[in-house]
Amino acid sequence: MYVSTRGGEAISASQAILRGISENGGLYVPVSLPVWSREQILALAEIPYADRAAKVLADVLDDFDEEELLGYTRKAYASFSHPAVAPMRPLKGNIEVLELFHGPTLAFKDMALQMLPYLLTASARKQGETREIAILTATSGDTGKAALEGFKDVNGTSCTVFYPLGGVSHVQERQMLTSEGANVHVIGVTGNFDDAQTGVKQLFTSPEFIAQMNAKGRTLSSANSINLGRLAPQVAYYMSAAAEMMKKGVERFNVCVPTGNFGNILAAWYARKMGAPIEKLVCASNCNDVLTEFILTGRYNAARQFHLTISPSMDILVSSNLERLLFELCGCDPVKLSGMMKQLKEEKEYTMDADMLSVLQQTFIGYSADDTATKATIRAAYDSDAYVMDTHTAVAMYAVGQYRAQTGDDLPMLLVSTASPFKFAPAVTDALGLEAKENAFDSVRQLAAFGSLQIPASLGKLETAPTLHTLTCDRGAMGEAVMKAYEA
Numbered sequence: 427m428y429v430s431t432r433g434g435e436a437i438s439a440s441q442a443i444l445r446g447i448s449e450n451g452g453l454y455v456p457v458s459l460p461v462w463s464r465e466q467i468l469a470l471a472e473i474p475y476a477d478r479a480a481k482v483l484a485d486v487l488d489d490f491d492e493e494e495l496l497g498y499t500r501k502a503y504a505s506f507s508h509p510a511v512a513p514m515r516p517l518k519g520n521i522e523v524l525e526l527f528h529g530p531t532l533a534f535k536d537m538a539l540q541m542l543p544y545l546l547t548a549s550a551r552k553q554g555e556t557r558e559i560a561i562l563t564a565t566s567g568d569t570g571k572a573a574l575e576g577f578k579d580v581n582g583t584s585c586t587v588f589y590p591l592g593g594v595s596h597v598q599e600r601q602m603l604t605s606e607g608a609n610v611h612v613i614g615v616t617g618n619f620d621d622a623q624t625g626v627k628q629l630f631t632s633p634e635f636i637a638q639m640n641a642k643g644r645t646l647s648s649a650n651s652i653n654l655g656r657l658a659p660q661v662a663y664y665m666s667a668a669a670e671m672m673k674k675g676v677e678r679f680n681v682c683v684p685t686g687n688f689g690n691i692l693a694a695w696y697a698r699k700m701g702a703p704i705e706k707l708v709c710a711s712n713c714n715d716v717l718t719e720f721i722l723t724g725r726y727n728a729a730r731q732f733h734l735t736i737s738p739s740m741d742i743l744v745s746s747n748l749e750r751l752l753f754e755l756c757g758c759d760p761v762k763l764s765g766m767m768k769q770l771k772e773e774k775e776y777t778m779d780a781d782m783l784s785v786l787q788q789t790f791i792g793y794s795a796d797d798t799a800t801k802a803t804i805r806a807a808y809d810s811d812a813y814v815m816d817t818h819t820a821v822a823m824y825a826v827g828q829y830r831a832q833t834g835d836d837l838p839m840l841l842v843s844t845a846s847p848f849k850f851a852p853a854v855t856d857a858l859g860l861e862a863k864e865n866a867f868d869s870v871r872q873l874a875a876f877g878s879l880q881i882p883a884s885l886g887k888l889e890t891a892p893t894l895h896t897l898t899c900d901r902g903a904m905g906e907a908v909m910k911a912y913e914a
């Protein structure tokens with residue numbers, strides 16, 4: 427069963443997935459999680475990824491069984507270009523890179539968003555929902571394309587993505603604007619990601635907007651990581667990685683995650699609760715370092731300068747999923763949690779009490795990397811291991827160095843790699859000291875030649891694909907823009 431962080435009745439997984447966010451603005455969290463034995467986790471290492479994911483999900487999502495889920499995971503992960511789906515690559519210094527970017531849109535979002543359409547349409551069936559499910563999503567760059575790809579031409583659904591104009595990489599923007607599918611829409615918003623995300627959250631709680639959509643036979647849901655259907659598949663890859671680590675004889679390890687909306691690292695925390703032998707969770711941020719400060723001091727301060735960086739998918743000041751962690755840290759007290767969230771909304775900041783902070787710090791530690799440090803790290807990883815990593819992964823790699831230097835803790839480290847370096851080729855080639863190109867696709871070719879890497883097939887087609895979406899809107903007019911997109 428699942429409850430909203432801001433209070434209310436417990437509901438089933440399919441209800442939580444269908445609703446996306448609760449009516450009181452809270453996020454759905456599991457009332458309890460199963461705890462797996464060492465043997466149970468280790469056994470995952472012997473079966474294919476789709477089977478691993480089905481086993482984990484069956485234990486997390488109460489009204490889905492393993493056989494049903496296996497039908498979905500086999501289809502969802504068949505679109506990945508690597509047979510292991512989420513392979514691990516060792517680097518010097520006892521680091522294992524968990525590569526989560528082998529899906530169709532080249533970022534880790536595919537791990538969840540290739541699954542979400544199956545979970546969502548199945549949830550609709552289970553709940554007797556016959557209206558069209560209208561997905562609304564804000565993106566810092568990668569969620570958008572992954573959602574469009576996952577939902578395109580899925581019967582009974584439609585998908586609208588908002589992205590911050592000027593706030594995503596050229597490749598990310600091309601990926602979205604060339605999206606095919608009769609049921610998908612892309613809208614550029616004048617504002618940053620937080621504006622787009624806040625706007626979407628407001629639409630979900632706006633009675634007028636909901637009524638307008640309902641009148642057209644549509645019900646709303648979200649593909650953002652606030653949706654339980656996004657979070658659950660992410661827990662699976664941490665259990666899978668834990669199995670691989672244990673199979674190599676590693677009994678305890680740390681995890682470092684490049685973090686924005688706090689969804690990925692939260693999944694690691696859930697896996698830890700389920701028995702994965704994870705010690706510390708290192709939260710890596712770019713110079714939008716709200717989380718670094720928060721983990722160090724307990725003060726969440728979103729009232730600060732927003733920076734555009736070379737790791738744009740982490741350019742976020744309000745990390746939605748943190749609410750789920752805070753809920754547990756305050757003893758699952760919806761009243762206390764609601765108070766903190768209200769304060770954040772009104773004053774752009776809140777401070778947690780010392781008890782909560784000390785529990786947080788037992789597991790989490792945060793570091794941040796500016797663009798200069800990020801580039802130097804890309805270069806260093808190439809020099810040391812001939813490994814080309816993307817800018818987001820490099821932020822985490824930098825944090826690993828900081829963490830180890832500061833604490834002396836040299837436990838094996840699972841470094842979570844969230845995007846293909848090709849997705850951010852101009853920044854990566856710059857970091858590697860290659861000549862700057864005007865066209866991002868020239869940088870892609872340059873990177874392939876330099877690293878003797880193969881250009882992912884989905885990128886090859888992008889350069890010449892026609893632009894299919896041109897709508898833009900002001901951040902205050904997102905509801906009107908949605909209605910316009912459906913009429914077009």
Ligand SMILES: *Cc1c(COP(=O)(O)O)cnc(C)c1O
Pocket residue numbers: 533534535568569651684685686687688689690691739740818844845
């Ligand atoms: C979304 C994203 C992140 C941040 O993940 P969260 O779950 O939002 O913390 C990091 N790196 C890349 C490449 C992403 O697309």
